[in-house]
Amino acid sequence: MTVVLARRAVAELIGTAFLVMAVVGSGIAATRLSPDDVGLQLLENSLVTGAVLVALILALQPVSASFNPVVTVIERALGVIDGRTTTALVAAQVVGGVVGVVIANLMFDLDAVALSTHDRTGGDLWLAEVVATFGLVLVVFGCLRTGRADTVALAVGGYITAAYWFTSSTSFANPAVTVARTLSDTFAGIQPSAAPAFVACQLVGGALGLVAVRFLFPTPVAVAADQEPAR
Template sequence: MRMTPTAPPPGLSRRVAAELVGTAALVTVIVGSGIRAETLSQDVGVSLLANSLASAIGLGILIALFGPLSGGHLNPAVTLCEWWARRGEEQAPGVREVAAYCAAQLVGAVTGALLAETMFGRAPGTWSTQVRSDHHLLLGETVATAGLVLLVLGLRRIGRLALAPLAVAAYIAAAIWFTSSGSFANPAATVGRALSDSFTGIAPGSLPGFVGAQLLGTLLGVALASLLYGRGEPNSPDSRRTG
């Protein structure tokens, strides 16, 4: 999820704007498709299938669209693991850029949730009542985030970041089903989803545990990537292509 070396990267303000707009669009897709699915079917399985497909397709499109601008992170966990993977490089992101990205992603996520609620005629700003605090859910969220981080860093290490839109979307579609938590795997989107009282939401009281599990998953993903791939120059020039 990096710029190609053939063109100068956009300024920080444009990159931050891309992360804000992209994250807002992502959460709008997640929450909006969840509300739509819930109103069209009383079958939870059908609703989850519709929501997972819409979320994965939307994510892949957004990574492809915003990748050339900002890297298409749309997720603080991805921003942090990219910062770690590129440390020491000549054009590696600094702490200021990481902080700006994460702040933009958080604002974008809240904006997206409020927009989705408003589009469907619901009162924006209503806190979710979906409690997600059981230990097995936190384990599932740790696994989901670790897998995502391992995927992103693995693609970078083998020089296949160009596959990120498809690979990340496919992983999230699968992880929504194979993890007990439903694979939020995104601290910013998790905060945004607290503002939607739909089945895609999460109660504010569950946020510390979920975000903590995501941060733990990020660390585990980085550790696994280091163990499996080591650290050094990617194996292919394709690694310098954007996701």
């Protein structure tokens, strides 16, 4: 592994870990601070998730800031990265997610790992994951392929905050985060048996998003070398 690829993998690991810490940790805090109001819990959870995405992407984008295997695989499909890089980054994202959920559990004095009992199954939720992931891919690559990489952080943070509310699944839209959330029996958790269907629907949404991106933005806008994020 080259030094550049190692830096990218570490950035993805750290970023995904903090993303999961924010999702799970804010979910735990919300249920403790607002125990009788599920709507308020979701509001708190969504605002924290959106805010941390903005911060993490702004900080790590010059190195690598996908934090999502679907986004990384689509980068590979579009020829932005090679297969070796794809494998390293996806592995780092999955490991980062697991690290993040363990730390989140421990910060709130829970067992490091506790398999979730939060059942999330049903056609409505699966459809929601297709929609959520499709939209995320469109937002990310709509910004990137039109030469507006500097807008990705705000666009993604805003989209995920909104998608928490307009999708019935609360917009997981990320296989690495989905796997990590099986390890916390808290507000943001998902039962391990329900996770494979979520991941499958995220992949479907990503594939549909790729088709839309290729059609809508067939040729990426050239970006000046001094403005292009490091890859």
